[in-house]
Amino acid sequence: MSIIAFIPVRGGSKSIPHKNIKSFCGKPLVFWTLGALQDMDKVDEVVVATDCDEIEDTILQFNFSKVRIYRRLPQNATDTASTESVMLEYIKKSSLTKDDYFILVQATSPFTQKADIEGGLNLLLESQYDSVLSTVRFKRFLWNNDGTPFNYDFKNRPRRQDFDGKLMENGAFYINTVGNIIDSTNRLSGKVGIYEMPDYTAVEIDELEDWSAAEDIMRRHILKRDAIQTHNIKLFLTDVDGVLTDAGMYYSENGDELKKFNTRDGMGIRLLKENGIKTGIITSENTKIVENRAKKLNVDYLYQGKISGGKLDAAKDICKKESITLQEVAYIGDDLNCFDLLSNVGLAACPSDAVDKVKGIPNIKILNKRGGEGVVREFIDNWILA
Incomplete structure (x- = not known):
């Protein structure tokens, strides 16, 4: 049984050109998630699926011993191609077995730490869950289009500290077995376990406006902590x-x-x-x-x-x-x-x-x-x- 991490990174991002290798707090954006996975003892291999020579060259310069480059097919690197399409493409061409574990990690979630992925993996390995995804607790009062409250009673408005809120996917990682992914053609399947991450990890970098705010979050919550250490x-x-x-x-x-x-x-x-x-x-x-x-x-x-x-x-x-x-x-x-x-x-x-x-x-x-x-x-x- 092997544990494989998989990071899909395209070169054709329209909102932020070459965002996966754009400098983020002094390092290419993809470096942060790759570094977390490189440091994980349980991860056997980290596969980066890309269609771009410049992205490949940048990643190879990190000299991470676990990282391998996979050149994805052009049809699975378009704006409309799903992440599942490139996952299934790689699984089909690889020598993975159905019992191997597959960790999908997003390069646009640089706040993801080694401890987070380890926590999600341990939740899957030590429980009866079939797959696991990362979330954040979203404490906002939501409404329906018809003017009715979605997740609270406005006549008995709770204090925020007493409000449980809702869990929201933050897109950081998803963990499943290769066999389940093949059978369901989906990153998640069966009984899904929830791994909760800090609320600041809800930020994903999809638009240029997200960049400065995300760097500020990185400095305050990750780099400042590392500096203290x-x-x-x-x-x-x-x-x-x-x-x-x-x-x-x-x-x-x-x-x-x-x-x-x-x-x-x-x-x-x-x-x-x-x-x-x-x-x-x-x-x-x-x-x-x-x-x-x-x-x-x-x-x-x-x-x-x-x-x-x-x-x-x-x-x-x-x-x-x-x-x-x-x-x-x-x-x-x-x-x-x-x-x-x-x-x-x-x-x-x-x-x-x-x-x-x-x-x-x-x-x-x-x-x-x-x-x-x-x-x-x-x-x-x-x-x-x-």
């Missing part, structure tokens, strides 16, 4: 080549080695220091250039060259001096010599062009920018000082 960061460390620089090797006519740094990263480190967070550079190279840059940035610690025990031991040494733990450290690196340290700190990140092994570290933040393009500032702004 990482707010105990007391030390920021960074690699140099491939992070503060583009990893290029530049030489003058006299043979002098040159490195290109990004001034925005420097401002980010300054902001950290203003917020009481210690800073440091750990690099395997040993150059005067880096020493000068460290002085310019006024970092608290600089470890260069071959370090006994590698970068992880260097970080532990700093933690000992600061009387903190590795869980209070944020580190950004890009290559194999950063792997051990990235795997042990409380908050880890890497540039978008980091090596695949680094990108595969559980819970690492894969940033949008490449090394040398201001990726350190992106990490600082979006995750440490969010």
